[in-house]
Amino acid sequence: MGEKHKETIAELLVFIDQMILKTEGIVVLKEPLLNEEYLILLRNHIEKLFVLNKIYRERDLNASKLANRVNTNTAYLSLVFNKYFNSTMPDFVNSLRVAEAKELLQKEDFDNYTLEGIGYYVGFNSKSSFYRVFRKQVGISPNMYKDIIRT
Numbered sequence: 001m002g003e004k005h006k007e008t009i010a011e012l013l014v015f016i017d018q019m020i021l022k023t024e025g026i027v028v029l030k031e032p033l034l035n036e037e038y039l040i041l042l043r044n045h046i047e048k049l050f051v052l053n054k055i056y057r058e059r060d061l062n063a064s065k066l067a068n069r070v071n072t073n074t075a076y077l078s079l080v081f082n083k084y085f086n087s088t089m090p091d092f093v094n095s096l097r098v099a100e101a102k103e104l105l106q107k108e109d110f111d112n113y114t115l116e117g118i119g120y121y122v123g124f125n126s127k128s129s130f131y132r133v134f135r136k137q138v139g140i141s142p143n144m145y146k147d148i149i150r151t
Contacts, residue, residue, distance in 0.1 A: 042077075043084045045070050056096040057123040063089050094133045097122040101134065105146045115142045 049055045049069065058065075063074045066089065070077070081089045100122045104110045110118060119130025119142070134142050 039076070039080055039083065042070060042072055043080050046077075046080060050092075050096060054100075056093045056100075057121070059120075059123050059125050061093060061123070093123070095137060097124060097130075098134055098137045101130070101142065102138070102145065105142065106149050115146070118142070 046066070049066075055061060055066075055069075063077055067074045067077045077089065081087055081092055085092050087095070097119075101118050104113070104118050104121070113121065116127040116130070119127060119134075122130075124130035124133070131141060134145070138145055140148070
């Protein structure tokens with residue numbers, strides 16, 4: 001990758017942009033990379049999509065769609081999630097959704113949203129999946145969480 005570590009997200013994004021050529025929405029590598037370098041580049045591109053574009057909010061997001069978006073296959077995608085995020089893609093996506101839901105439950109601006117609405121906003125398809133995943137990750141229901149943080 002050249003440098004050992006990128007200091008800021010801005011430097012990382014500049015590096016990613018230098019390493020890829022974007023043509024009509026298709027990402028093409030400018031130069032052949034070693035396998036490890038390719039995986040790191042892929043990880044960085046995935047991070048950019050999740051952090052800046054918040055693609056975890058897309059309710060129909062799945063491995064095939066993400067693989068197409070980053071111009072790779074699902075095997076490489078799975079490898080990146082396992083190796084760099086120590087997670088599966090669904091667990092990673094759900095953790096980001098729950099993290100944002102927790103933030104929104106603390107904000108008065110979202111008091112007019114139902115819990116189901118907040119779950120839907122962050123990307124869950126149903127109230128039951130939102131409650132199930134939230135309880136699994138946080139240990140309590142979204143209702144209880146909201147009550148606790150508001151007292």
